[in-house]
Amino acid sequence: MKLLICFSAMLLCAMTLAQAAEINLTEAMQKSLAANKALDSTSDATFTLTNKTGQERVRKTMGATKLQANGEDNMRMTRFVAPADVKGTVSLLIEHSAGEDDMWIYLPALKKVRRLVSGNKRDSFVGTDFSYGDVIGHKVSDWNYKLLREEVADGEACYVIEATPKSDEVRGSSGYGKRVVWLRKDNFFAIKGDMWDESGQPLKTFHLTELQEVDAARHKWQAMRLESKNLQSGHQTVIRFENFKANQKVRDEFFTTRYMEKE
Amino acid sequence: MKFAGSSGWVFSGLMLLTGGAFAQNLITALNVGYNSSMTLIRIDLARPLAKVPDNEFIIGSSPHIVLEFPDTANGLDEPVQDFTEGGLRSANIVQSGGRTRLVLYLNQMFPSNTRIDGNSLLITLQGNAGNAGSVALRSAETKQDAQRLMLNSEADARLKVEQEAQAAKTGVARLKAEREAQAPAKAELARPKTEQEAEEEAGQVSALNISGSLRGSYWSVSNNPTGRNDLGVTEFWLKAAPHLGDNATLMLEGWARMPNALRSATTQGMLREGYAGFSSGAADFRIGKQIIAWGRADQLNPTDNLSPRDNTLFIPEPDDRRHGTVAAKGTYNFADNSSGNFSGLAATAIWLPRFRPNTQPIAPAAGFVFNESIPGGSQFALKLEQAGQAVDWSLSYFHGFDLDPDIAVLPGVLNLSLQHHRIRVLGADAATVIGRYGLRAEAAYTWTEDAAGIDPFVKNPFFYGVAGADRTFFEYLNINLQYFMRKISGFRDPNTIADPLTRTIAIQQSIFSNQQDRFQQGMSLRISDKWLNETLEAELAAIYNFTRRDHLLRPKLGYAFNDHWKGSAGAILFRGNDSTFFGLLQDRSAVFGDLRYSF
Numbered sequence: 106m107k108l109l110i111c112f113s114a115m116l117l118c119a120m121t122l123a124q125a126a127e128i129n130l131t132e133a134m135q136k137s138l139a140a141n142k143a144l145d146s147t148s149d150a151t152f153t154l155t156n157k158t159g160q161e162r163v164r165k166t167m168g169a170t171k172l173q174a175n176g177e178d179n180m181r182m183t184r185f186v187a188p189a190d191v192k193g194t195v196s197l198l199i200e201h202s203a204g205e206d207d208m209w210i211y212l213p214a215l216k217k218v219r220r221l222v223s224g225n226k227r228d229s230f231v232g233t234d235f236s237y238g239d240v241i242g243h244k245v246s247d248w249n250y251k252l253l254r255e256e257v258a259d260g261e262a263c264y265v266i267e268a269t270p271k272s273d274e275v276r277g278s279s280g281y282g283k284r285v286v287w288l289r290k291d292n293f294f295a296i297k298g299d300m301w302d303e304s305g306q307p308l309k310t311f312h313l314t315e316l317q318e319v320d321a322a323r324h325k326w327q328a329m330r331l332e333s334k335n336l337q338s339g340h341q342t343v344i345r346f347e348n349f350k351a352n353q354k355v356r357d358e359f360f361t362t363r364y365m366e367k368e
Numbered sequence: 369m370k371f372a373g374s375s376g377w378v379f380s381g382l383m384l385l386t387g388g389a390f391a392q393n394l395i396t397a398l399n400v401g402y403n404s405s406m407t408l409i410r411i412d413l414a415r416p417l418a419k420v421p422d423n424e425f426i427i428g429s430s431p432h433i434v435l436e437f438p439d440t441a442n443g444l445d446e447p448v449q450d451f452t453e454g455g456l457r458s459a460n461i462v463q464s465g466g467r468t469r470l471v472l473y474l475n476q477m478f479p480s481n482t483r484i485d486g487n488s489l490l491i492t493l494q495g496n497a498g499n500a501g502s503v504a505l506r507s508a509e510t511k512q513d514a515q516r517l518m519l520n521s522e523a524d525a526r527l528k529v530e531q532e533a534q535a536a537k538t539g540v541a542r543l544k545a546e547r548e549a550q551a552p553a554k555a556e557l558a559r560p561k562t563e564q565e566a567e568e569e570a571g572q573v574s575a576l577n578i579s580g581s582l583r584g585s586y587w588s589v590s591n592n593p594t595g596r597n598d599l600g601v602t603e604f605w606l607k608a609a610p611h612l613g614d615n616a617t618l619m620l621e622g623w624a625r626m627p628n629a630l631r632s633a634t635t636q637g638m639l640r641e642g643y644a645g646f647s648s649g650a651a652d653f654r655i656g657k658q659i660i661a662w663g664r665a666d667q668l669n670p671t672d673n674l675s676p677r678d679n680t681l682f683i684p685e686p687d688d689r690r691h692g693t694v695a696a697k698g699t700y701n702f703a704d705n706s707s708g709n710f711s712g713l714a715a716t717a718i719w720l721p722r723f724r725p726n727t728q729p730i731a732p733a734a735g736f737v738f739n740e741s742i743p744g745g746s747q748f749a750l751k752l753e754q755a756g757q758a759v760d761w762s763l764s765y766f767h768g769f770d771l772d773p774d775i776a777v778l779p780g781v782l783n784l785s786l787q788h789h790r791i792r793v794l795g796a797d798a799a800t801v802i803g804r805y806g807l808r809a810e811a812a813y814t815w816t817e818d819a820a821g822i823d824p825f826v827k828n829p830f831f832y833g834v835a836g837a838d839r840t841f842f843e844y845l846n847i848n849l850q851y852f853m854r855k856i857s858g859f860r861d862p863n864t865i866a867d868p869l870t871r872t873i874a875i876q877q878s879i880f881s882n883q884q885d886r887f888q889q890g891m892s893l894r895i896s897d898k899w900l901n902e903t904l905e906a907e908l909a910a911i912y913n914f915t916r917r918d919h920l921l922r923p924k925l926g927y928a929f930n931d932h933w934k935g936s937a938g939a940i941l942f943r944g945n946d947s948t949f950f951g952l953l954q955d956r957s958a959v960f961g962d963l964r965y966s967f
Contacts, residue, residue: 154901162903162931188931189579189966193609205801209755214687216661220760220799222806228843232902340901348479354424361712362755363652363701367617367645368609 130250130266136293137286138242142179143325143351145171150346152233157339164188164231169359177202179241180360183231195365196231198223200241211365218362227280233342234309234333238279243268247275253285258297259314263287276303292318294326307336319351327351393417393440395468398449400456407455409472409491413440417484432614433480433491435470442468455493473613475575580606581966587682589958600630601682617645619658627682641692652699657692660718662751662764663810664797666848667909668892670812670832671795673766674720674749678727684924684936684962695720712756720747725788726771729956730880732784733872739778740786743769761798766791770816775877776825777869784873789817789826808850809835821858824865824874827881829857836892844898852890859886879949888915903928911950918944918951937961 152164165187171180178200185194193213200206206223226238248268255264268284270276282305287297294316302308313328327349334341358364394414401408417437424434442463450458455478460471478493583603590596603625610618622639626632643656663669667686677689695718702713723743732738747768754761773786795812811833818826836850862874862884878884890913898905909922924938939959944951 156901160930162928189581190928190931190934192579205803207756207801214685216659216687216690218755220664220755220801220806222801222804222838222840225804225840225843228840229901338901350479362760363712363714368619 130252131245133264133266133288133293134245134248134250134268137288137295138245139177140292140294141325141327142172142177143170143320143323143327145169145353145355146319146327146349146351147353147355148346148349150344152231153343153345154233155341155343162188164191169355171355171357171360173200175202180357182359182364193368197360197362197365198241199360202244206241209362209365211362213368218365225280226278233344234335234340235311235331235342235344236280238281239311239333243279243284247271247279248284255290256287258287261296262290263296264290281308292324292326294328296328302337309336310334317349319349325351392466393437394443395437395440395461395470396443398444398459398461398470400451407478407493409456409493410485411435411470411489411491413437413487413489414443416487417489420482420484421489423482431476432471432473435472435489437468437470439466440468441466575611577609577611578607579967580604581964583962583964585682585684585960585962587958587960589956590682596628596631598630599628599682602626602629615647617654619643619645619656638691640690643692650701650703652701654697655695657694658697659690659692660695660697660749661687661690662762662795662797664760664762664799665808665810665834666836666838666850666892666894668810668834668850668852668911670810670814670834671762671764671766671793671797673768673771673791673793674718674747676724676726676771680727680729682960684938684960691724693720693724694722711754713754714752716749716751716753718749718751720749720768723747723769723788725769725773728772728880729953733876737783738775738786739783740773741788743788745769759798759800762796764793764795764797764812766793766795770827772881774826775873775880777873787825791816791827804839806838808837809833819858821856821860824860824862824870825877827883828859830883831855831857834892838894844896844902846894846896848892848894850892852892854882854888856883856886856888859883875947879947879952882949884947885915888913890914913944913948913950916944916948916951918942918948920950932965932967933963934966935961935963 147169148167150166150168152166154162154164164185166183166185168181168183170182172178173180179198180200181196181198183196183198185191193211195211197209198206199208208221208223209218210221211218223237226241226243227236229235230237230240247270249271251267251269253265253267255262257263264287266286266288268286270279270281276282280303281300282303283301285299286295288295294313296313296316298309298311299307300309300311311331311333313331315329316326317329319325319327327346329346329349331344332341395411396414397410397412399410399412401410421438422436442461444461447462448458448460455475457473457475460473462469462471472491474493480494481492483490581604583601583605585601585603587599587601588597590599603623605621605623607619607621609620612618619641620639621641622637624635624637626635628634639657641656641658643654643658645652645654647653658675660674661669661672662674663672674695675690675693677686678691679689681689683689697716697718699714699716702711702715723745725740725742747766749764749766749768751762751764753763768791769788770791771788773788776785776787778785792815793812795810797808797810799806799808801807811831813829813831814827815829816827817823818828821828832852832854834850834852836848838846838848840846862871862878865871865874882888890911893910893912894907896905896907905926907922907924907926909924910920912919919942921941921943922938924936926934926936928934937960939957941957942950942953943957944954946952
């Protein structure tokens with residue numbers, strides 16, 4: 106009887122520890138998701154897209170973000186300033202973590218704003234090797250987490266966490282069968298990541314560097330250089346932010362179709 | 369903690385007392401210095417600031433910084449000051465009650481740093497802000513300075529200005545030294561002068577916001593019914609949208625082309641748009657030649673009756689065939705009462721003082737000649753719409769002339785008159801997203817001058833509706849399917865007209881105006897896909913009329929060689945028998961190739 110009680114206690118203890126570990130990892134991923142969500146921001150960005158032969162294409166944008174009242178979802182306005190064939194194009198994305206995002210695009214050739222179906226989380230973000238899911242963030246509760254190890258990356262102590270989709274739907278919408286991310290222990294910012302496709306083949310890597318604490322009061326960080334490589338196509342993307350400024354009291358007016366039409 | 373809290377209240381109370389009992393602070397001068405790498409803005413005050421004022425960086429076509437100075441009066445003579453060099457374009461200072469707002473309009477977005485230095489507030493804009501190697505100063509004397517100048521000798525006044533200039537130079541030099549100290553060896557960073565000059569020129573082009581393209585294309589068949597086949601076309605497109613500030617816009621866009629460059633030096637040109645726009649609070653105004661595109665359906669837009677198209681142009685993109693019409697447009701954007709933010713609800717009124725019609729690739733029957741008359745008289749349109757919420761929608765009304773003509777016989781001769789009659793159009797549209805589907809609908813009822821349907825040479829009133837959905841499969845494969853229908857009021861079959869000449873012309877009129885049948889319906893389809901990271905694009909657009917089985921097919925393949933060079937090839941194919949709309953255009957079917965350099 107004593108043995109049974111002892112075994113039950115050990116089992117209960119082990120289950121509790123396992124649950125605690127899961128909760129901690131979930132919390133870590135929640136903190137990671139929130140780590141770069143400044144109240145608002147303005148920035149210029151240069152997207153350099155390089156194919157496997159080394160040919161480069163460069164896109165320049167100016168943009169603004171602003172957190173909505175729920176403190177989770179962003180509004181994102183992106184105005185393309187180069188190259189010439191996309192200059193003047195403006196996209197507006199209003200995130201809704203509880204449902205489908207809203208998206209509009211202004212194309213100068215059309216002379217009007219057009220409502221679009223927001224992309225699947227797996228779709229390429231404006232032709233880059235980052236997906237919309239990579240940019241907006243994957244819903245934490247949709248994934249199972251496992252702590253693989255702790256190690257130093259880029260000179261920073263990191264948790265190395267494996268994320269696997271909880272359902273086939275999440276697997277299909279994200280395009281990932283597995284993600285492994287390196288979270289910095291001090292600020293939970295994801296500085297590295299490896300992704301596998303739905304069939305389990307290595308798909309992409311990302312590497313975020315030149316981190317800046319853009320909002321010291323709220324401990325918000327932003328990488329000024331983001332790099333992603335598609336291991337299957339050989340294509341790679343580098344996004345470099347310039348003039349990144351957080352908490353600029355960005356007005357709601359920027360996130361309207363009225364603003365989009367002002368070329 | 370309690371004690372600390374109490375002392376805080378006491379301290380706040382003292383501050384309030386002192387703030388009320390003693391004079392406000394005063395802005396006494398605004399100085400601007402700049403060199404090749406930065407612009408220094410110095411705001412002098414009567415007393416030191418307790419903290420850096422609240423400031424807001426506004427992006428947009430005209431980025432600017434807004435600084436709020438509480439309990440501060442404005443001592444500058446000029447409320448608006450322009451600066452032609454450096455990173456600062458102009459400064460606008462306004463005092464309201466006890467506070468003063470300073471708005472600094474910049475040439476472009478710069479990293480900035482704001483700090484207090486004695487009685488001054490220093491704002492540093494870092495970046496390639498001004499002319500290389502030059503240092504300049506603009507000083508705005510205050511009312512107090514002006515009084516002093518009147519009282520003191522001229523020499524004293526000159527000395528003061530020189531001292532101010534030296535102070536600004538010193539500030540710039542110090543900041544420059546700090547910047548250089550943080551950077552690698554100076555020699556490594558030094559750029560050739562030509563590169564600097566090139567950057568400055570690029571900056572000037574950026575300020576004008578110029579873009580354009582050089583295009584060369586081949587068309588197997590002319591779009592113009594009187595033209596020739598195997599045409600080489602060269603075009604130059606130019607667009608300038610100079611940045612005039614957040615509340616003002618200027619747009620100039622036009623093209624020049626040689627429509628038959630292989631055989632003739634004939635050139636044509638057009639100003640597509642040339643308008644000025646300005647905003648005042650919630651109101652936007654736009655005056656001049658402008659393209660006004662209405663309708664949320666895809667390509668088929670029953671409510672789109674304001675801006676004409678030239679469908680005889682050799683341009684692969686249908687939207688590039690559109691050109692502006694002279695108009696004055698005013699839009700009022702309603703605010704959401706609860707938040708003060710714009711709710712997306714807007715009311716628009718448009719006045720069009722003159723009329724310009726569509727140009728269509730149609731030709732009269734053998735032996736006949738078209739004579740088109742352009743009516744005088746103004747037109748107007750009204751629209752109420754909402755965008756940005758769950759459903760985008762609009763209600764619109766247009767009172768003007770029909771962009772497409774009616775055909776009438778001139779008495780006694782074989783001349784056909786193309787007349788644009790008055791129409792009134794009541795329209796509505798809506799767009800929303802449900803799951804992975806984008807849903808769009810658009811409809812309009814058009815009243816014509818032949819309300820009873822008894823004149824075979826004037827269109828009958830009609831209802832035109834379009835509804836459809838699109839969905840993207842995989843990553844880029846988009847399929848857009850729409851159903852459309854037309855219902856003709858007071859329809860009379862032109863084949864029943866007894867007089868042979870009248871019957872012939874009435875049949876042609878019914879074909880050109882899509883009024884051959886009391887009820888017509890059809891489908892439009894657009895399939896597009898992209899590969900190779902959006903460098904290779906393919907599109908197939910089609911319109912099929914169920915009623916007469918005529919149709920249009922427009923396949924196109926495009927490839928972006930790099931950021932400047934893009935090529936495309938495709939075809940425009942009209943099919944149907946001779947008594948149908950697309951059948952009449954069958955001879956205008958063409959294949960094309962297009963190469964363009966965009967800048």
